[in-house]
Amino acid sequence: MKDFLRGLRRHRALFLFGGAIIAALLSFESDPDGGLSTLLGGLAVLQGVWAVGASHWARKALMDYPEADMRSLFRKAGQSPTGAGLALIAVAVMFVGLLVVFAPRAHAGELPPGALKYGTVLKAEQMRYWPGHPDPAILGALVEQESCVSLKSSRCWNPAAKLKTDREEGAGMGQVTRAYRADGSLRFDTLADLSKRYAPLADWSWGNVYQRPDLQLRAVVLLSKESAMPFRAAPAMLEFGDAGYNGGIGGVQKERRACQMTRGCDAGRWFGHVEAHCLKSRQPLYGSRSACDINREHVTNVIQVRRSKYVPLLGG
DSSP: OHHHHHHHTSHHHHHHHHHHHHHHHHHHHHOTTTTHHHHHHHHHHHHHHHHHHHHHHHHHHHTOSGGGOHHHHHHHHTTSHHHHHHHHHHHHHHHHHHHHHHHHHHHTTOOOHHHHHHHHHHHHHHHHHOTTOSOTHHHHHHHHHHHOSSTTOTTTTOTTOEEEOSSEEEETTTTEEEEEOTTSOEEEEHHHHHHHHOGGGTTOOTTTGGGOHHHHHHHHHHHHHHHHGGGTTSTTHHHHHHHHHHHOHHHHHHHHHHHHTSTTOOTTOTTTTGGGOOOSOOSEEETTEEHHHHHHHHHHIIIIIIGGGGHHHHOO
16 A cells, blocks of 8 residues: 555656646636547546557467566567567567557547537437437437548538539538439429428428528438438338438338248347348449448448447437
């Protein structure tokens, strides 16, 4: 105990612990999100500490035999400069290898700046229009999938994000879209359709679409709910809902029927079951990706890749 207390009085310990406390207090004081950004940043740091600790204990477990005792090895290696250097390199290589295994969890909590700014808006819209959502973090993952080419992209979680070509325009965080035929006539207008079908979106138009982040995120919630509810009796309701959000509810129903008619396929499950029965076009659409590829990638990214980082922010 005395040694522990003596260690705490060392300048290094005082600098690290005292500095960390001061930095945390200053961060809370200056946090524009009322402490939320600081808490999420602290969580990311703790995940990093966990990754390093897990790597250390995994190394010890894998080398738990007398011949691999670190003290003995370093004592022998230290008898020559070359041996000491090689021993340090060997330990570093093993530690880095283990850290690579555990580190993805440390980065899983990294959120785009826009998510910290508009995450509370999305949570408010979810609580108002889909309070019974079984996994709200999926909504955050959906916004990221729709708007973030990368987490550093200027379009990421940005209400002003625009994807525009001669024939199509995608707007905002949910990339609500209108498209035109070759002759210039309107092929479809998702925004106009939503504003007609949903009273809470009646004030939304192409004139104000980029200035209303609340309505953009409200549309994400309402569309997600609309896409998921037809599958509420299925265990994979949210996976089916995301596939429907991206590629249409009718297409998902057809694929579930195809799965049902296939021996060993469970029409209530997505991954490894309905997922394997894509009826969408397999012709290259964007680059080398087909409509089928895009739809399957959408569900995988939202549910398995992006979702976990939004659990602290939105719940899961």
